[in-house]
Amino acid sequence: MTMRRSSALAAALGLPLLLAACGTGGSGAQSSTEELPAGQKVEGEITFWHAYSEGGPEVTTLEEEVIPAFEKAHPGTEVKPVTVQYDQLHQKLVTAAAGESLPDVVRSDIIWVPELADLGVLVPLDQAMPDFEKLAEQTYDGPLATNKWQDSYYGLPLTTNTKVMLYNEQALDEAGVGVPETFDDLRASAPKVAETGNYLLAEADAAGWQVLPYIWSNGGDITDEDITTSDGYLNGPKSVEAVELLVDLYEQQALPKLILGGGGGTNTFEGLANGMYATIVDGPWAFPIIEGQFKDFEMKTAPMPHGDGESTSVVGGENLVITQASENKQLAAEFTRYMLSEEAQLAMAEAGQISVLESLSDKMVEIEPSYEEYMNQLQTARPRPPTPAWTKIDEIIRKQVQLAVRGDMTAQEAMDEAVAQIDPLLERG
Template structure:
């Protein structure tokens, strides 16, 4: 899951809140020539993807057949363009009714007043929410309310090359932090790496911090000091820094150009393990059909085996003039039928209630479903992109040897405290 570019909301926020608040009631429902209500649905599915084909050729027609009088207009945008388009439309009063939003945009949009709290709008919200993974549902929460429903989800699990493990004298993948160190010891001098990852964003670091028993901030999101720089958080990052300094984690962790990507290094056996999402399984099958990737849970530390939640949420704008009809499409998107249709083309469902049906669709979904039972979302804060940039920048200094992990997290926590205090 990509992380959006950091944006300044100061100039836009006041205007957006005012226009959203006064513009919603003035809009009339959009109708077509036959008098059907038209619900615009913005999303970032690429034009040639199997997801958009299934959405437009299967999911939407099925909804329209079962809901006469309502038409859904699918409006795709490139990922980064969609984020900017939402900001522009918020200020200009030209928002659609529904958006498939990246999970890290939801607090930002909620603070701006762009989107409606579905926990207030939908009378059956709790019933629908109870069918979804807890970690995915948590991505919709802001200021005590839920501003969307999870639409699709994912998490990172351990992927490994069995032959490289055996080279290190291990028959099973590393199940704990200690096992990861043993793997690194076993590969010393071979030229192969114990673990590989391609950055120091929250997506990369938080599984290690949480599994070590640490956190980014307190539950109220008012303070990072004492949490991000706690002994537990330091230990989670220290493991990665130690592996790097021992030559058992490649340079791509620091953003070094020209390094071997994880999708290349794992099949070749240059990397023993990596963390990644369900999209990698079809990529490996297509690019390296002779390579049988193996999967396992995130290695556990004192805090357990905790990975990070990715995915998208469906949100409804405050300015939507046809909220009742829009709610009907939200319910349909969260139905077993629609969730399973999208699962067939690789979009992992959010319904924890699907059980064995999930692995019947794609067997590899099973390990991700298991990891999602404990996976957590990144900090659901309106300024999260800025917070993540601070975290990544400071931790990079520990990898390059410019400072210690403790000093890096002390500095990051202090800077993040300032953001949390002013939000």
């Protein structure tokens, strides 16, 4: 465990255990905390909401292997999985929270945890589970950090991912350039690839998921460490330089219009496979999709290019949270523990989910060799700022970066305006 994570956990875990006490979420909602010990016999049923793809290998593995194994090890229990489409799950959770009709356990996108915690509808697991620290120590720093809101951890990592550079070697060779390792390489290679009629790099959007790796890899940041202000960070020199890189690549016709959103154009996977895009930056799910559609294309991987900082990508994935509405929190906690076991993590890894357990890093590569670069990148990957306002902040970043790319503002002006809109949101958080 790193010094930073040890300190953060110590601060959170140093709080007294609250037994049947009450706390207040950021919205003023009341939340109780009860002790959820491990290993005691528990019976009953719980409901588990998730957004695994309907009919996909994840759902099959979950419903035919993982849940039956848990129920067999815990006689008298039943876990009822409910599949909700990802683009509907966030709204369903917020709506259910208002009506107090939440399930027992949720596989939540990592960016939703602070928002749900702020609503007061999640159990603070570091206070409720005596073995929380032991479980947390087994996971990667980045995924774990996405569960913290204010002074508590409201979930545990379930699956993780990050993004690396994916490249078409033939397209790079045609332009006479190598795999870009630095921002200087990107700038130098851009006109050479453009001369071949192709694009050096394609990004499908300009939101935080796309832009943050460039900012971090240049030594910039979005907010201060306490997530109280973005002034001097998002509009600081290193962050602005990263946005200017994207602006320059676009002006050099090395970056397609996909970054401006609105649909249209060749998607990143197709463009990479046919050589139109020499490189893209994307996650491990790209492999089964591209291999299935473009069987003659051999995709290769490289770390995220960097500027003045080290190569740093963004953490994606999902967390497990337990709701205050659960009438069987002890069983919900036992199910959460099981989902973090090597048995369950390996089963889901076989279905395409990268494990959050550091001890299984080598196993991930054995299961899927294409994971190797992702496992390396996870060592430095960072989470998006954990704040209830992130979805609004994300849209502001997207809009302002796109204004800069279109040339409607300079990168500095765009980031200054972003800060002016973001800081009031952070003050309310």
